[in-house]
Amino acid sequence: MSLLDELVESDFVKVSRSLDVDRFRSIEGLGEARSIPIDAKNFAASFASLKLKSCSIHLQRTFPRILQMHYSTTGAIVGFTMDDAASLIIDGVEARTPALLLVKGTATCEIVEQQANLLALVNFASIDDRGWPGDADSAQLIVTLPDKCQALRALVGDVLTLASHSPDTFAQPNVIEHVEESILQAVDLAMAAASPTHEAKRLSLSNYLALVRKLDEFVAVNAGKTLYSADVARQLGVSVRTLHNAVVAIRGMSMHRYMRLRRLWNVRQQLVRGESPQSVKAVALVNGFWHMGEFTSMYRDLFGETPQQTLSAARKNTDSQS
Template identity: 90%
Template sequence: MSKGLVPEDLPWIATDGSDDRRVSLLDELVESEFVKISRSLDVDRFRSIEGLGDAKSIPIDAKDFDAAFASLKLKSCSVHLQRTFPRILQMQYSTTGAIIGFTMEDAASLIIDGVEARAPALLLVKGTATCEIVEQRANLVALLNFASIDDRGWPGDADSAQLIATLPDRCEALRVTVRDVLTLASHSPDSFAQPNVIEHVEESILQAVDLAMAAASPTPDAKRLSLSHYLALVRKLDEFVADSAGKTLYSADVARQLGVSVRTLHNAVVAIRGMSMHRYMRLRRLWNVRQQLVRGASVQSVKAVALVNGFWHMGEFTALYRELFGETPQQTLSAARKQTSEPS
């Protein structure tokens, strides 16, 4: 963090930028009066960050699941640090001001509305906006939610989301600010509770974002426009699949219902979801099976659930399920039934 971002009456915040905790920061944080930490036991009980909007996740790989997040509420903004998992995320953000999202690692990568978001890219959301996000790997992500951003001159229209490229050093300064603020609030709550400290911390965060935005340039309009049709098509596909729960869907029939060719539909899914239409539809069906099996008592048999969701080859189905969730369908069902039968 550059010294210009830190008030002189906050000497306990490191300013030299030498921080090797980037990967393990979330594990090093502890709950305090100010920092709240949520760790999900497994993918079935994963809980999204509250206050950012409505989220729906479909796991791409649920083995070695280790998702968690930390939250810090200030006067007029909140700071969130999240360790994610490989997934497809349909996120409807909602804020009275703006949400700023960015990865805490250069190696991290997400696809947002068909555009790869690598550092030093920032996600800027104003008002209410829906984003289609694909994470092929677990990432460490920071999210800042500002209640108001009046007169700060940040780009973007109301009720919109866009990726903005800033300079690497400005992105890193923002990361360091977030790390130091969370560490202070977690490990030194007495210092954090001193008069005016929260106000100073909030101003430091705002200044770091201001500097990043001052060096920012939006993703080229041509790229966004070329994906807008695909984005709308994939959202229609998801609505159609949700309305057709329990029915066997064939690609030609789906494409016909949506008024496009199979190739166009395939290209749209590849652009927005980062995978073939076949794999995406199979992933959705596997996740539907999982959600039904964890209900336990209401499930007649694994085979019955598999067939309803379009899996007729039991050997292949079991292998696909084990590869995604790290256990067999029968193990999932047995564990759910055992939990249901145990006295509360």
């Protein structure tokens, strides 16, 4: 059973199954599509969509076809297969895993699918200052690393599953914003792996050091606030790519990992105080961790205990002192 088969309708996820060709085409929602079926005998296409605040996710089980797709977006569309068995040709080039389709603005693609595929497309309303390759109004295949592609697939699957089966969690304050940031970060890493930047050669280590110190100051001043990489980079007057390179050079890890580490420490500080009646889940959500299983695993790996154990110990200590 595929991911699409497991999804159910919710307040956030729309699912359409057993569509005919025309119905499928009309809901693709990413531009104008013209399909010519290659084999329609066992037509079983289906579709799911999740609309967030600044991006939308579209999951499609397609059918053998020749497709002329005129994409249109205010920002960028990133498309990828959800498994290694997929087979399609885009503008005469075979799109093999781990390739990503990157569309900026408007662009027309000639696509051939000899078989049914499970595809995901993420439409971003804006990608300002993210440093992704490519010109405006163009489409290109970006070959990234297999692990980055797989991480993006897994994340999109987790997001769709959460929005489908746990809409109450998805409706919590700031969860959607944190989800969007997670997706952007995953695409950032995939794009960085595909097209290494030359900015590191143009900026000296001292400049990187100054930039990371500014980042730390900014994070400290805005403690407790939801921070997104694009906003932070804009406030510091650099691109997301430059900020990422600086953190890698100075901190020895990606910016996303560094910021996540800081957020984990912030969670622990709140739990150790043990003063708040909030649950572990509430504290995690406030700090941008929407995937509870992943959060608990990362927390345990870092601190050697679960967040609930930290909170329980803190409350026992507080009770003994009172």
